[in-house]
Amino acid sequence: MVKQLPPAVTAYLTNRNGCSLIIAWSVKQEKMEKYAQKMLQLQERVIELLEKLDERFEKLSNALLDWAPESLKNQLLDNTDLKGILKIGDTKFFQLKKCRVFPTYRLNGKDYYLENEVLEAIRIHRTN
Numbered sequence: 001m002v003k004q005l006p007p008a009v010t011a012y013l014t015n016r017n018g019c020s021l022i023i024a025w026s027v028k029q030e031k032m033e034k035y036a037q038k039m040l041q042l043q044e045r046v047i048e049l050l051e052k053l054d055e056r057f058e059k060l061s062n063a064l065l066d067w068a069p070e071s072l073k074n075q076l077l078d079n080t081d082l083k084g085i086l087k088i089g090d091t092k093f094f095q096l097k098k099c100r101v102f103p104t105y106r107l108n109g110k111d112y113y114l115e116n117e118v119l120e121a122i123r124i125h126r127t128n
Contacts, residue, residue, distance in 0.1 A: 061107045075115040082113055101125060 083093045102121050105112045
């Protein structure tokens with residue numbers, strides 16, 4: 001009866017001194033390497049698609065801001081505008097922002113606020 005050996009792949013390497021080294025990989029290790037390679041390829045593809053999606057979103061949001069009527073543009077406030085109107089510094093502003101006192105809209109990594117929503121938030125949070 002012939003004993004069946006597990007399948008293996010053997011590679012012979014010769015180093016600079018002329019000594020031969022034998023390296024054996026099992027089929028399972030080869031499959032794991034293929035799976036790892038495939039996972040890396042999929043991860044790279046996902047990153048690539050997310051970058052394309054981000055670029056597309058940025059173009060669309062820029063187009064939306066360009067398209068917005070002047071009446072709406074006058075109602076949009078950014079962080080600097082809002083701090084100036086409220087006459088508060090960075091620390092107090094970010095405390096209010098952290099508490100989500102004002103509804104925030106993020107476009108292209110920049111926060112915007114609608115003037116009427118800021119006024120409504122002030123009315124709600126005012127003290128008598």
